[in-house]
Amino acid sequence: MFRGLRAAWRRGEELFAEVALPEEASGEAGRFGLHPALLDAAMHAGILNDTDDETAVPFAWNDVSLHAVGAAAVRVRIGRLDGRAVSLSVADVTGAPVLTVGSIASRPLSVDQFVSPSADGGALYGTEWVPTAVDASAEPAWADWTEVGEGGEDADVPGVVLLDCGVSDGSVGVPVGVRSVLDRVLGVVQEWLAGERFAGSRLVVV
Template sequence: MFRGLRAVWRRGEELFAEVALPQESVGEAGGFGLHPALLDASMHAAILNDGEGETVIPFAWNGVRLHAVGAAAVRVRIDRSDDGGMRIAVADVTGAPVMSVASMAGRPVSADQLGTASGDVGALYGIGWVRGAAGAAGAAWMSWEEVAQAEEVPETVVLDCGVDAGVFDGVD
């Protein structure tokens, strides 16, 4: 899903890209301001750097505005902002604005640094759904208020977000 960068080209200092969700994920687009996979693929274009063995990763964002939601494919224009960062304009395939970034500063990182940071365990951060048994040892079901007021919080907490637990039936 996070390999949506379809084309990239340069005109002087400007960089242009076409980005799209895979066909099986197009239906998810309406559930996000800008689908994370589209934003990620847009950043793949933004971090292209002429330096050898070095990539620039997003670091600080300024003037971020969401103009529309639900795009499944976008066109991206990237150029230099006045402060030396990257200015990013994202539009849908009709040319209507989806997102704009006044400035995104990046920081260089080498391939060796990325490999060292993730080590043998893969990415630095990950998301995993772990189904716990009700009443499992050391686990507690608590509201946010209870967590905030607790003198001691159990090692595992199921945070009650006010959602009917039945919504998760059948989720592994």
């Protein structure tokens, strides 16, 4: 779907292109202001201006105006500004404006910045548990929220208060259960922040 660049031309520092969604995706164009695949393909023409080993990646967009919605095919003009910045004008096949961008600033990205997966096929991201020494004498007292928050103002507040949201018994559906848990957590947090009673304690939500 993102291979929508159909043709491209250069005139001095200007680039022109024709971009279109594939037929099977054109029916989705009306769901967006400008279909993301169409906008992405419109930017592909800018690769023609890359003259070194670095590819410019769009970073900051300024003065963006959407003039029409639902386009499935567009014509693009990319103008060179100072440095790596460009301007972008997008029109439909009749020439009516669809999108204008005053400037798009880019940052260079070289091949050397990509890191290949490890040779053993390990994941690029993972969870690593790091052991940490704990001074047992410094451990604060714990208490359950039902003993403190729901026990009234007279209940002592220890250093750490545990709010155990638990897991539902399955008698309610997931959406209802999620809303119930979020509603409870929100209420507790609002009460926690409303006064000074819990200022010296930490709330742990499980």
